[in-house]
Amino acid sequence: MSTALLHTDSLVKRYGGLLVTDHVSIDIQPGELHAIIGPNGAGKTTLINQLSGELAANAGRVVFAGRDVTSLPIQARARQGLLRSYQITSIFEEFTVLENAVLAAMGANEHAFRFWQPLLGRKVRVQAAQEALQAAGLGHRLHTPAEDLAYGERRQLELAMALAAKPTFLLLDEPMAGMSVQESASVVALLKQLKGRYAILLIEHDMDAVFALADRITVLVYGRVMFTGTPDEVRHHPEVRAVYLGEEAA
Numbered sequence: 613m614s615t616a617l618l619h620t621d622s623l624v625k626r627y628g629g630l631l632v633t634d635h636v637s638i639d640i641q642p643g644e645l646h647a648i649i650g651p652n653g654a655g656k657t658t659l660i661n662q663l664s665g666e667l668a669a670n671a672g673r674v675v676f677a678g679r680d681v682t683s684l685p686i687q688a689r690a691r692q693g694l695l696r697s698y699q700i701t702s703i704f705e706e707f708t709v710l711e712n713a714v715l716a717a718m719g720a721n722e723h724a725f726r727f728w729q730p731l732l733g734r735k736v737r738v739q740a741a742q743e744a745l746q747a748a749g750l751g752h753r754l755h756t757p758a759e760d761l762a763y764g765e766r767r768q769l770e771l772a773m774a775l776a777a778k779p780t781f782l783l784l785d786e787p788m789a790g791m792s793v794q795e796s797a798s799v800v801a802l803l804k805q806l807k808g809r810y811a812i813l814l815i816e817h818d819m820d821a822v823f824a825l826a827d828r829i830t831v832l833v834y835g836r837v838m839f840t841g842t843p844d845e846v847r848h849h850p851e852v853r854a855v856y857l858g859e860e861a862a
């Protein structure tokens with residue numbers, strides 16, 4: 613029996629004749645930071661969409677915490693702790709940073725029924741929200757309206773909102789995209805702190821960040837797993853170097 617927190621079993625996604633996820637089997641251990649890399653169009657985002665529940669698989673299975681979640685929708689997976697940052701929650705612009713994080717901590721079911729209660733009167737949720745914002749580096753911006761945040765801070769807020777929902781597994785699709793060098797460095801520092809506390813699946817084009825953070829890396833090419841290994845193993849794998857990393861990784 614697998615000890616993995618999440619595993620996929622020969623997962624398939626087809627668009628017409630195009631096999632975008634080609635019998636992908638991966639496993640991610642509790643607390644592991646696992647990166648997926650691969651050339652443009654390799655199927656990385658499609659795979660993450662299948663893990664979050666945004667896209668249904670044509671074949672294969674997704675097993676999370678010992679349960680087959682293949683046919684569960686996004687919210688049901690999120691309730692079990694499998695959460696995607698940056699898409700599952702949306703920011704309310706006129707609400708403060710703290711209020712947004714409290715809403716995320718409440719989760720979808722709770723908002724629907726209790727939206728009329730004062731947000732900041734919900735002590736347990738406020739505490740969870742504050743901790744998440746602190747962890748995401750936004751502890752000094754609690755009462756700032758979301759609409760006043762800079763781009764990098766919005767990405768930090770989105771991450772905090774995912775953390776506030778108490779995930780056990782975080783799916784991160786290019787968390788550093790569009791960020792300045794300085795903002796990316798702060799996200800790398802943040803992910804280093806989060807490492808080990810959550811299992812994280814990271815898709816990122818910034819190879820320095822990937823190699824600095826990942827415990828293991830899976831290389832996807834044309835929807836297929838070419839190799840999974842430690843950063844060192846990936847760096848020195850001849851086929852991976854030829855297809856993707858080139859001499860940069862030398």
Ligand SMILES: Nc1ncnc2c1ncn2[C@@H]1O[C@H](COP(=O)(O)OP(=O)(O)OP(=O)(O)O)[C@@H](O)[C@H]1O
Nearest residue numbers: 627628630632650651652653654655656657658659
């Ligand atoms: N809805 C769709 N219909 C048809 N083809 C699609 C659809 N979504 C994605 N594809 C195709 O699937 C392939 C994989 O796309 P995907 O976005 O998953 O790759 P990626 O590895 O995330 O790429 P990038 O690094 O550029 O973000 C691409 O060839 C893309 O054109």
